[in-house]
Amino acid sequence: MSVLGDEARRFTWRARRRRRILLWIAAALAALVAFVAVAVYSPIMSVREIVVFGAERVDKAQVDASLADLNGQPLALVTNEDVETRLQSYVLVQSYSIRVEPPSRLVVTIVERSPIGTVQVPAGYDVMDAAGVVLWTQPEPAADIPTLELDGQGVDSEAFASAAAVSLALPVEFRSGVAAVTAKSIDDVRLTMRSGAEVVWGSAEESDRKAEVLAALVAATAEQSISSYDVSSPETPVTR
Known part of the structure:
Protein backbone atom coordinates (compact mmCIF):
# COMPACT_ATOMS: atom_id res chain seq x y z
CA MET A 1 0.00 0.00 0.00
CA SER A 2 1.44 3.33 -1.04
CA VAL A 3 2.11 6.14 1.36
CA LEU A 4 0.10 8.40 -0.92
CA GLY A 5 -2.94 6.12 -0.64
CA ASP A 6 -2.73 6.08 3.16
CA GLU A 7 -2.55 9.85 3.24
CA ALA A 8 -5.59 10.13 0.97
CA ARG A 9 -7.61 7.83 3.23
CA ARG A 10 -6.63 9.81 6.32
CA PHE A 11 -7.63 13.05 4.58
CA THR A 12 -10.97 11.54 3.55
CA TRP A 13 -11.61 10.29 7.11
CA ARG A 14 -10.80 13.66 8.60
CA ALA A 15 -13.08 15.38 6.11
CA ARG A 16 -15.95 13.00 6.92
CA ARG A 17 -15.35 13.55 10.66
CA ARG A 18 -15.47 17.34 10.24
CA ARG A 19 -18.70 17.04 8.28
CA ARG A 20 -20.26 14.87 11.00
CA ILE A 21 -19.22 17.36 13.68
CA LEU A 22 -20.64 20.26 11.67
CA LEU A 23 -23.88 18.35 11.15
CA TRP A 24 -24.12 17.64 14.90
CA ILE A 25 -23.54 21.31 15.69
CA ALA A 26 -26.12 22.41 13.13
CA ALA A 27 -28.65 19.91 14.49
CA ALA A 28 -28.02 21.08 18.06
CA LEU A 29 -28.45 24.74 17.08
CA ALA A 30 -31.63 23.93 15.17
CA ALA A 31 -32.99 22.05 18.19
CA LEU A 32 -32.10 24.97 20.47
CA VAL A 33 -33.79 27.49 18.18
CA ALA A 34 -36.86 25.29 17.96
CA PHE A 35 -36.95 24.90 21.75
CA VAL A 36 -36.67 28.66 22.32
CA ALA A 37 -39.31 29.36 19.70
CA VAL A 38 -41.71 26.87 21.27
CA ALA A 39 -40.95 28.21 24.77
CA VAL A 40 -41.46 31.84 23.74
CA TYR A 41 -44.43 31.53 21.44
CA SER A 42 -46.24 28.61 23.05
CA ARG A 113 -46.54 60.23 43.22
CA SER A 114 -46.83 61.49 46.78
CA PRO A 115 -49.05 64.57 47.32
CA ILE A 116 -47.18 66.99 49.56
CA GLY A 117 -49.30 70.13 49.36
CA THR A 118 -52.03 72.13 47.68
CA VAL A 119 -51.73 75.44 45.88
CA GLN A 120 -54.73 77.72 45.51
CA VAL A 121 -55.75 78.39 41.90
CA PRO A 122 -58.86 80.00 40.35
CA ALA A 123 -60.50 76.57 39.99
CA GLY A 124 -59.86 75.60 43.60
CA TYR A 125 -56.76 73.86 44.96
CA ASP A 126 -54.22 71.95 42.90
CA VAL A 127 -52.85 68.95 44.77
CA MET A 128 -49.15 68.62 43.88
CA ASP A 129 -46.17 66.41 44.41
CA ALA A 130 -42.69 67.69 45.29
CA ALA A 131 -41.82 68.12 41.60
CA GLY A 132 -44.76 70.47 41.03
CA VAL A 133 -46.84 67.94 39.09
CA VAL A 134 -50.57 68.58 39.52
CA LEU A 135 -52.11 65.30 40.63
CA TRP A 136 -55.69 66.52 40.78
CA THR A 137 -57.72 69.65 41.54
CA GLN A 138 -60.34 69.93 44.27
CA PRO A 139 -62.64 72.74 45.39
CA GLU A 140 -61.48 72.92 49.02
CA PRO A 141 -58.13 72.73 50.85
CA ALA A 142 -57.07 69.18 51.69
CA ALA A 143 -57.70 67.93 55.22
CA ASP A 144 -54.59 65.73 55.34
CA ILE A 145 -51.91 67.73 53.49
CA PRO A 146 -50.87 71.37 53.96
CA THR A 147 -51.63 74.33 51.74
CA LEU A 148 -48.44 75.82 50.27
CA GLU A 149 -48.49 79.59 50.57
CA LEU A 150 -45.86 81.03 48.24
CA ASP A 151 -46.31 84.79 48.63
CA GLY A 152 -47.56 85.11 45.05
CA GLN A 153 -44.75 83.06 43.51
CA GLY A 154 -45.30 80.14 41.13
CA VAL A 155 -44.41 76.45 41.27
CA ASP A 156 -41.22 77.15 39.31
CA SER A 157 -39.94 79.42 42.09
CA GLU A 158 -37.41 78.82 44.84
CA ALA A 159 -40.22 79.43 47.32
CA PHE A 160 -42.13 76.42 46.00
CA ALA A 161 -38.98 74.28 45.99
CA SER A 162 -38.33 75.18 49.63
CA ALA A 163 -41.93 74.64 50.75
CA ALA A 164 -42.12 71.34 48.89
CA ALA A 165 -38.82 70.14 50.37
CA VAL A 166 -40.01 70.95 53.88
CA SER A 167 -43.39 69.26 53.43
CA LEU A 168 -41.75 66.20 51.87
CA ALA A 169 -39.42 65.88 54.88
CA LEU A 170 -42.37 65.60 57.27
CA PRO A 171 -43.56 62.08 58.09
CA VAL A 172 -46.90 61.43 56.38
CA GLU A 173 -48.76 61.07 59.68
CA PHE A 174 -47.25 64.30 61.03
CA ARG A 175 -47.80 66.18 57.75
CA SER A 176 -51.55 65.67 58.10
CA GLY A 177 -51.42 67.87 61.20
CA VAL A 178 -49.92 70.80 59.28
CA ALA A 179 -52.44 73.26 57.85
CA ALA A 180 -50.02 75.43 55.84
CA VAL A 181 -46.41 75.77 54.78
CA THR A 182 -45.55 79.39 54.08
CA ALA A 183 -42.42 80.23 52.10
CA LYS A 184 -41.69 83.91 51.58
CA SER A 185 -38.12 83.12 50.52
CA ILE A 186 -35.73 80.19 50.53
CA ASP A 187 -34.57 81.15 54.04
CA ASP A 188 -37.97 81.98 55.55
CA VAL A 189 -40.22 78.94 55.76
CA ARG A 190 -42.91 78.67 58.45
CA LEU A 191 -45.53 76.09 59.30
CA THR A 192 -48.99 76.58 60.70
CA MET A 193 -50.18 73.55 62.66
CA ARG A 194 -53.85 72.61 62.65
CA SER A 195 -53.69 73.11 66.40
CA GLY A 196 -52.95 76.79 65.74
CA ALA A 197 -49.29 76.67 66.77
CA GLU A 198 -46.74 78.36 64.53
CA VAL A 199 -43.40 76.80 63.57
CA VAL A 200 -40.34 78.80 62.58
CA TRP A 201 -38.50 76.50 60.19
CA GLY A 202 -35.95 78.77 58.56
CA SER A 203 -34.40 77.45 55.35
CA ALA A 204 -35.05 74.04 53.81
CA GLU A 205 -31.57 72.91 54.83
CA GLU A 206 -31.45 70.09 57.39
CA SER A 207 -35.18 69.55 56.85
CA ASP A 208 -35.01 65.88 57.81
CA ARG A 209 -33.39 66.74 61.13
CA LYS A 210 -35.79 69.63 61.75
CA ALA A 211 -38.76 67.35 61.04
CA GLU A 212 -37.43 64.82 63.53
CA VAL A 213 -36.91 67.48 66.22
CA LEU A 214 -40.31 69.09 65.62
CA ALA A 215 -42.16 65.78 65.85
CA ALA A 216 -40.39 65.03 69.12
CA LEU A 217 -41.21 68.48 70.51
CA VAL A 218 -44.88 68.23 69.58
CA ALA A 219 -45.14 64.78 71.16
CA ALA A 220 -43.36 65.93 74.33
CA THR A 221 -45.59 69.01 74.75
CA ALA A 222 -48.89 67.39 73.80
CA GLU A 223 -50.40 68.23 77.19
CA GLN A 224 -49.11 71.82 77.22
CA SER A 225 -50.41 74.97 75.59
CA ILE A 226 -47.68 75.78 73.07
CA SER A 227 -48.12 78.70 70.69
CA SER A 228 -44.89 78.38 68.71
CA TYR A 229 -41.94 76.15 67.98
CA ASP A 230 -38.63 77.29 66.53
CA VAL A 231 -36.53 74.58 64.86
CA SER A 232 -34.53 76.87 62.60
CA SER A 233 -31.52 75.72 64.64
CA PRO A 234 -32.49 72.08 65.19
CA GLU A 235 -29.85 71.44 67.85
CA THR A 236 -31.19 74.30 70.00
CA PRO A 237 -34.98 74.32 69.43
CA VAL A 238 -37.24 76.76 71.28
CA THR A 239 -40.86 76.41 72.37
CA ARG A 240 -43.14 79.17 73.66
Whole structure:
Protein backbone atom coordinates (compact mmCIF):
# COMPACT_ATOMS: atom_id res chain seq x y z
CA MET A 1 0.00 0.00 0.00
CA SER A 2 1.44 3.33 -1.04
CA VAL A 3 2.11 6.14 1.36
CA LEU A 4 0.10 8.40 -0.92
CA GLY A 5 -2.94 6.12 -0.64
CA ASP A 6 -2.73 6.08 3.16
CA GLU A 7 -2.55 9.85 3.24
CA ALA A 8 -5.59 10.13 0.97
CA ARG A 9 -7.61 7.83 3.23
CA ARG A 10 -6.63 9.81 6.32
CA PHE A 11 -7.63 13.05 4.58
CA THR A 12 -10.97 11.54 3.55
CA TRP A 13 -11.61 10.29 7.11
CA ARG A 14 -10.80 13.66 8.60
CA ALA A 15 -13.08 15.38 6.11
CA ARG A 16 -15.95 13.00 6.92
CA ARG A 17 -15.35 13.55 10.66
CA ARG A 18 -15.47 17.34 10.24
CA ARG A 19 -18.70 17.04 8.28
CA ARG A 20 -20.26 14.87 11.00
CA ILE A 21 -19.22 17.36 13.68
CA LEU A 22 -20.64 20.26 11.67
CA LEU A 23 -23.88 18.35 11.15
CA TRP A 24 -24.12 17.64 14.90
CA ILE A 25 -23.54 21.31 15.69
CA ALA A 26 -26.12 22.41 13.13
CA ALA A 27 -28.65 19.91 14.49
CA ALA A 28 -28.02 21.08 18.06
CA LEU A 29 -28.45 24.74 17.08
CA ALA A 30 -31.63 23.93 15.17
CA ALA A 31 -32.99 22.05 18.19
CA LEU A 32 -32.10 24.97 20.47
CA VAL A 33 -33.79 27.49 18.18
CA ALA A 34 -36.86 25.29 17.96
CA PHE A 35 -36.95 24.90 21.75
CA VAL A 36 -36.67 28.66 22.32
CA ALA A 37 -39.31 29.36 19.70
CA VAL A 38 -41.71 26.87 21.27
CA ALA A 39 -40.95 28.21 24.77
CA VAL A 40 -41.46 31.84 23.74
CA TYR A 41 -44.43 31.53 21.44
CA SER A 42 -46.24 28.61 23.05
CA PRO A 43 -49.65 29.53 24.49
CA ILE A 44 -48.44 27.98 27.73
CA MET A 45 -45.82 30.76 28.02
CA SER A 46 -48.21 33.57 27.13
CA VAL A 47 -49.55 36.18 29.54
CA ARG A 48 -52.64 34.79 31.24
CA GLU A 49 -52.52 36.69 34.53
CA ILE A 50 -51.57 40.33 35.23
CA VAL A 51 -51.05 41.31 38.86
CA VAL A 52 -50.77 45.01 39.82
CA PHE A 53 -49.26 46.13 43.13
CA GLY A 54 -48.96 49.65 44.57
CA ALA A 55 -52.19 51.12 43.20
CA GLU A 56 -53.68 53.09 46.10
CA ARG A 57 -54.84 56.47 44.81
CA VAL A 58 -54.84 55.52 41.14
CA ASP A 59 -57.91 53.52 40.08
CA LYS A 60 -56.70 49.91 40.01
CA ALA A 61 -59.66 48.79 37.91
CA GLN A 62 -58.70 51.30 35.23
CA VAL A 63 -55.05 50.21 35.36
CA ASP A 64 -56.14 46.57 34.99
CA ALA A 65 -58.24 47.55 31.98
CA SER A 66 -55.34 49.45 30.39
CA LEU A 67 -53.06 46.43 30.70
CA ALA A 68 -55.66 43.84 29.70
CA ASP A 69 -54.65 43.68 26.04
CA LEU A 70 -51.27 42.25 27.07
CA ASN A 71 -53.06 39.01 27.86
CA GLY A 72 -52.16 36.39 25.27
CA GLN A 73 -48.87 37.99 24.30
CA PRO A 74 -45.68 35.93 24.70
CA LEU A 75 -44.56 36.49 28.29
CA ALA A 76 -40.85 36.70 27.40
CA LEU A 77 -41.51 39.44 24.83
CA VAL A 78 -43.40 41.88 27.09
CA THR A 79 -41.16 44.92 27.60
CA ASN A 80 -41.10 48.03 29.78
CA GLU A 81 -42.12 50.02 26.72
CA ASP A 82 -45.26 47.90 26.34
CA VAL A 83 -46.31 48.79 29.87
CA GLU A 84 -45.21 52.43 29.57
CA THR A 85 -47.44 53.10 26.57
CA ARG A 86 -50.40 51.86 28.60
CA LEU A 87 -49.63 53.73 31.84
CA GLN A 88 -48.17 57.03 30.61
CA SER A 89 -51.55 58.77 30.79
CA TYR A 90 -51.83 58.15 34.55
CA VAL A 91 -50.50 61.29 36.24
CA LEU A 92 -50.42 59.58 39.63
CA VAL A 93 -48.01 56.92 38.37
CA GLN A 94 -44.47 58.13 38.98
CA SER A 95 -42.68 54.93 38.00
CA TYR A 96 -43.21 51.19 37.72
CA SER A 97 -41.35 47.95 37.33
CA ILE A 98 -42.31 44.66 35.72
CA ARG A 99 -41.46 41.08 36.59
CA VAL A 100 -42.31 37.95 34.67
CA GLU A 101 -43.16 34.79 36.56
CA PRO A 102 -43.28 31.84 34.17
CA PRO A 103 -45.25 30.26 32.86
CA SER A 104 -47.92 32.96 32.53
CA ARG A 105 -47.87 35.72 35.17
CA LEU A 106 -46.88 39.35 34.59
CA VAL A 107 -46.35 41.42 37.76
CA VAL A 108 -46.49 45.22 37.51
CA THR A 109 -45.44 47.20 40.59
CA ILE A 110 -46.47 50.87 40.60
CA VAL A 111 -44.86 53.71 42.55
CA GLU A 112 -47.33 56.55 42.93
CA ARG A 113 -46.54 60.23 43.22
CA SER A 114 -46.83 61.49 46.78
CA PRO A 115 -49.05 64.57 47.32
CA ILE A 116 -47.18 66.99 49.56
CA GLY A 117 -49.30 70.13 49.36
CA THR A 118 -52.03 72.13 47.68
CA VAL A 119 -51.73 75.44 45.88
CA GLN A 120 -54.73 77.72 45.51
CA VAL A 121 -55.75 78.39 41.90
CA PRO A 122 -58.86 80.00 40.35
CA ALA A 123 -60.50 76.57 39.99
CA GLY A 124 -59.86 75.60 43.60
CA TYR A 125 -56.76 73.86 44.96
CA ASP A 126 -54.22 71.95 42.90
CA VAL A 127 -52.85 68.95 44.77
CA MET A 128 -49.15 68.62 43.88
CA ASP A 129 -46.17 66.41 44.41
CA ALA A 130 -42.69 67.69 45.29
CA ALA A 131 -41.82 68.12 41.60
CA GLY A 132 -44.76 70.47 41.03
CA VAL A 133 -46.84 67.94 39.09
CA VAL A 134 -50.57 68.58 39.52
CA LEU A 135 -52.11 65.30 40.63
CA TRP A 136 -55.69 66.52 40.78
CA THR A 137 -57.72 69.65 41.54
CA GLN A 138 -60.34 69.93 44.27
CA PRO A 139 -62.64 72.74 45.39
CA GLU A 140 -61.48 72.92 49.02
CA PRO A 141 -58.13 72.73 50.85
CA ALA A 142 -57.07 69.18 51.69
CA ALA A 143 -57.70 67.93 55.22
CA ASP A 144 -54.59 65.73 55.34
CA ILE A 145 -51.91 67.73 53.49
CA PRO A 146 -50.87 71.37 53.96
CA THR A 147 -51.63 74.33 51.74
CA LEU A 148 -48.44 75.82 50.27
CA GLU A 149 -48.49 79.59 50.57
CA LEU A 150 -45.86 81.03 48.24
CA ASP A 151 -46.31 84.79 48.63
CA GLY A 152 -47.56 85.11 45.05
CA GLN A 153 -44.75 83.06 43.51
CA GLY A 154 -45.30 80.14 41.13
CA VAL A 155 -44.41 76.45 41.27
CA ASP A 156 -41.22 77.15 39.31
CA SER A 157 -39.94 79.42 42.09
CA GLU A 158 -37.41 78.82 44.84
CA ALA A 159 -40.22 79.43 47.32
CA PHE A 160 -42.13 76.42 46.00
CA ALA A 161 -38.98 74.28 45.99
CA SER A 162 -38.33 75.18 49.63
CA ALA A 163 -41.93 74.64 50.75
CA ALA A 164 -42.12 71.34 48.89
CA ALA A 165 -38.82 70.14 50.37
CA VAL A 166 -40.01 70.95 53.88
CA SER A 167 -43.39 69.26 53.43
CA LEU A 168 -41.75 66.20 51.87
CA ALA A 169 -39.42 65.88 54.88
CA LEU A 170 -42.37 65.60 57.27
CA PRO A 171 -43.56 62.08 58.09
CA VAL A 172 -46.90 61.43 56.38
CA GLU A 173 -48.76 61.07 59.68
CA PHE A 174 -47.25 64.30 61.03
CA ARG A 175 -47.80 66.18 57.75
CA SER A 176 -51.55 65.67 58.10
CA GLY A 177 -51.42 67.87 61.20
CA VAL A 178 -49.92 70.80 59.28
CA ALA A 179 -52.44 73.26 57.85
CA ALA A 180 -50.02 75.43 55.84
CA VAL A 181 -46.41 75.77 54.78
CA THR A 182 -45.55 79.39 54.08
CA ALA A 183 -42.42 80.23 52.10
CA LYS A 184 -41.69 83.91 51.58
CA SER A 185 -38.12 83.12 50.52
CA ILE A 186 -35.73 80.19 50.53
CA ASP A 187 -34.57 81.15 54.04
CA ASP A 188 -37.97 81.98 55.55
CA VAL A 189 -40.22 78.94 55.76
CA ARG A 190 -42.91 78.67 58.45
CA LEU A 191 -45.53 76.09 59.30
CA THR A 192 -48.99 76.58 60.70
CA MET A 193 -50.18 73.55 62.66
CA ARG A 194 -53.85 72.61 62.65
CA SER A 195 -53.69 73.11 66.40
CA GLY A 196 -52.95 76.79 65.74
CA ALA A 197 -49.29 76.67 66.77
CA GLU A 198 -46.74 78.36 64.53
CA VAL A 199 -43.40 76.80 63.57
CA VAL A 200 -40.34 78.80 62.58
CA TRP A 201 -38.50 76.50 60.19
CA GLY A 202 -35.95 78.77 58.56
CA SER A 203 -34.40 77.45 55.35
CA ALA A 204 -35.05 74.04 53.81
CA GLU A 205 -31.57 72.91 54.83
CA GLU A 206 -31.45 70.09 57.39
CA SER A 207 -35.18 69.55 56.85
CA ASP A 208 -35.01 65.88 57.81
CA ARG A 209 -33.39 66.74 61.13
CA LYS A 210 -35.79 69.63 61.75
CA ALA A 211 -38.76 67.35 61.04
CA GLU A 212 -37.43 64.82 63.53
CA VAL A 213 -36.91 67.48 66.22
CA LEU A 214 -40.31 69.09 65.62
CA ALA A 215 -42.16 65.78 65.85
CA ALA A 216 -40.39 65.03 69.12
CA LEU A 217 -41.21 68.48 70.51
CA VAL A 218 -44.88 68.23 69.58
CA ALA A 219 -45.14 64.78 71.16
CA ALA A 220 -43.36 65.93 74.33
CA THR A 221 -45.59 69.01 74.75
CA ALA A 222 -48.89 67.39 73.80
CA GLU A 223 -50.40 68.23 77.19
CA GLN A 224 -49.11 71.82 77.22
CA SER A 225 -50.41 74.97 75.59
CA ILE A 226 -47.68 75.78 73.07
CA SER A 227 -48.12 78.70 70.69
CA SER A 228 -44.89 78.38 68.71
CA TYR A 229 -41.94 76.15 67.98
CA ASP A 230 -38.63 77.29 66.53
CA VAL A 231 -36.53 74.58 64.86
CA SER A 232 -34.53 76.87 62.60
CA SER A 233 -31.52 75.72 64.64
CA PRO A 234 -32.49 72.08 65.19
CA GLU A 235 -29.85 71.44 67.85
CA THR A 236 -31.19 74.30 70.00
CA PRO A 237 -34.98 74.32 69.43
CA VAL A 238 -37.24 76.76 71.28
CA THR A 239 -40.86 76.41 72.37
CA ARG A 240 -43.14 79.17 73.66
